Amino acid sequence: MIAAPGLHERLRLAAGVRERPPRRAVADAPGNLLAGGRWEDTAAGPALYVERVYDADATHGDFSLSELCEVPGEALSVLGAVADPQRLLFIDLETTGLNGGTGTLAFLVGVARFDGRRLRLRQYFLPRPHEEGALLEGIAAFARGVSQVVSYNGSSFDLPLLETRHTMMRSPFWPEGLGHLDLLHSTRRFYNRALDSCRLADVEFSVLGVRRGSDIAGWTVPAAYHQFVNEGTVGLMPAVFRHNALDVLSLVTLLRRLGGLVAGERVSFPSEALELARLAATHGDMGAARRYMDVARRSAVDARSQHLVFWRTLALLKRGSCWPELRDHCLEGLRAGWREPAVYVEAAKACEHRTRELELALKLVDRALLRAGMLTGRAGLVSDLELRRARILRKLGGAGKGAKRTGPSGDGPASGAPVIGLPLPAHSLAKRVLADNPAIDPRR
Structure with a gap:
């Protein structure tokens, strides 16, 4: 026979009050994983974490962690x-x-913040899934007083997941107005196409000088935790803790490196100089943008980097409305061998609409037509170029240099006009134009 609950118990149940789970020793965690772990009292029960404090001279890769505190706030x-x-x-x-x-x-959340010049890293751990509320409360308490969260791909995964878990546990998420900086986006702008990948591990190796040595593969982490919970064995969990700690430390040094670049540190990749040029142009400093573009050009030694520098510089000049420089940049690129139709088109646009050099614009369109005629699947481009050419001719008065004219029969092409519509090698006129003007041959 089951005894009826007493008065105190009935009142507690009626009020919906839950008793706080008893505080446990760290050794009660399955497998006694956390040597040096601590319990933190929260409204949802005790939260388990380990903490490490890094002194001002602690390094991660090529940088001291505390160097971030020296980066100018601007x-x-x-x-x-x-x-x-x-x-x-x-x-x-x-x-x-x-x-x-x-x-x-x-199940493991690494959070770090500065205390003066020392970095305090906590790793909140979920020894049993039903204790999730305490973990979330512990993180929220540690984050009290901060203004911004820094993550890597956190806008797509980490923060939405935490928000979902807080909602499921019916607990408040982050303090209202808390900002978020996802370093993945900045990293892509600084290193996209310069590195094979912007995965954090690749950025660590190529930019930060971090050498992890033997590190657990990210895709094995969930299985390691499931083994820990189901079998009570430590297994690979120490490696998971190390992996998580290194990820957090890399956020600190990555922000330190990017901030140092903005503050004037020497660049290591052409793409860094290009992003600094973009930032300078965004803030209205085209003088600094030009200096960074020059740095990018001088440091681009391979074809891949040179191609990236050419197109990024063109985009920056267009954004800054630097039309004479954009025209000269395109012409320089053509002389250097960047003879894609788009280069001719960008130069022609600048000459037609901005610098009002209509005859030069017409020549550039003609070269673009010759180049486009050599390519397959570019009918739309050819049509656009023909429309542009006709408009320039109208602006020149309809009878300028290169205008189409008809012969006595009314159906012959003008002697100076490139013929399009058939494969270029079949155009005797196009061949003659190229023979008479070898310097404009787009195949050279």
């Missing part, structure tokens, strides 16, 4: 970060699945 602001590193929270998650969704838990 440089951090250009990147979208708050000016005071003391108000930043660096965060990285390890989860039970890689695709997100309501069934995915964050």
